[in-house]
Amino acid sequence: MKKSLEEHAARFDEKAGEYDESKSEEYHACANLVVEHAAPENDDVVLDLATGTGAIALALAPDAKRVVGRDISEEMMAEAEGKAADEGLENLAFDRGTFREPNYDGQVDLVTSNFALHHLSDEEKREAIAVIADLEPRKFVLGDVMFFGEPDPEAPFYSPEVDDPATVGVLADAFTDAGFSLTAVERVHDQVGVLVAERSPTADDPAAE
Numbered sequence: 377m378k379k380s381l382e383e384h385a386a387r388f389d390e391k392a393g394e395y396d397e398s399k400s401e402e403y404h405a406c407a408n409l410v411v412e413h414a415a416p417e418n419d420d421v422v423l424d425l426a427t428g429t430g431a432i433a434l435a436l437a438p439d440a441k442r443v444v445g446r447d448i449s450e451e452m453m454a455e456a457e458g459k460a461a462d463e464g465l466e467n468l469a470f471d472r473g474t475f476r477e478p479n480y481d482g483q484v485d486l487v488t489s490n491f492a493l494h495h496l497s498d499e500e501k502r503e504a505i506a507v508i509a510d511l512e513p514r515k516f517v518l519g520d521v522m523f524f525g526e527p528d529p530e531a532p533f534y535s536p537e538v539d540d541p542a543t544v545g546v547l548a549d550a551f552t553d554a555g556f557s558l559t560a561v562e563r564v565h566d567q568v569g570v571l572v573a574e575r576s577p578t579a580d581d582p583a584a585e
């Protein structure tokens with residue numbers, strides 16, 4: 377991580393009020409794909425990591441049993457809570473938690489995360505994906521800044537001083553090593569994409585088939 381958790385939290389606390397108005401077309405395309413691929417059933421519990429102002433959490437809540445949002449920025453989560461209240465959604469809960477310490481140990485059927493894992497180094501991303509696998513969701517839908525081609529520090533989707541995006545190959549290896557299979561890869565832009573990772577039903581339970 378190029379900045380500490382506290383520094384990232386402070387950056388997002390400061391941006392929280394204007395965050396929703398500042399997003400690119402590619403961000404919206406990515407978020408829409410995360411929501412589309414997550415497609416919760418009405419008895420599913422969703423864990424949305426780095427939930428921010430709740431773009432993914434709020435979109436999934438009407439179809440899910442419950443959505444648990446975790447983030448390090450209190451101000452971003454305050455925006456999410458305000459929007460949930462405005463929309464009359466009561467099946468969401470937000471609290472502090474990180475990718476590697478989500479601060480949640482209940483039922484998790486789906487994990488989602490959009491535009492945030494790129495804050496971690498590649499090794500930290502691997503650790504986070506392993507932690508998420510241990511929660512035993514059937515699916516993890518990751519939207520993020522990721523490199524389909526060569527990294528371009530001049531491109532608008534990341535700031536080299538704070539962000540550390542991975543290649544799609546590094547992410548695919550991390551998912552596979554954690555027991556997931558990649559079932560969809562969506563390229564939104566050369567540096568933005570969505571990966572859908574599903575756990576093989578036989579990964580932990582050879583009798584499942």
Ligand SMILES: C[S@@+](CC[C@H](N)C(=O)[O-])C[C@H]1O[C@@H](n2cnc3c(N)ncnc32)[C@H](O)[C@@H]1O
Pocket residue numbers: 381384385388407425426427428429430431432446447448449452473474475476489490491492495
């Ligand atoms: C660009 S915003 C994305 C928010 C939301 N997922 C969305 O799609 O709009 C990145 C979010 O990641 C959070 N964040 C950064 N590092 C984190 C970490 N290690 N664990 C949890 N959240 C983190 C920030 O506080 C911020 O709210």
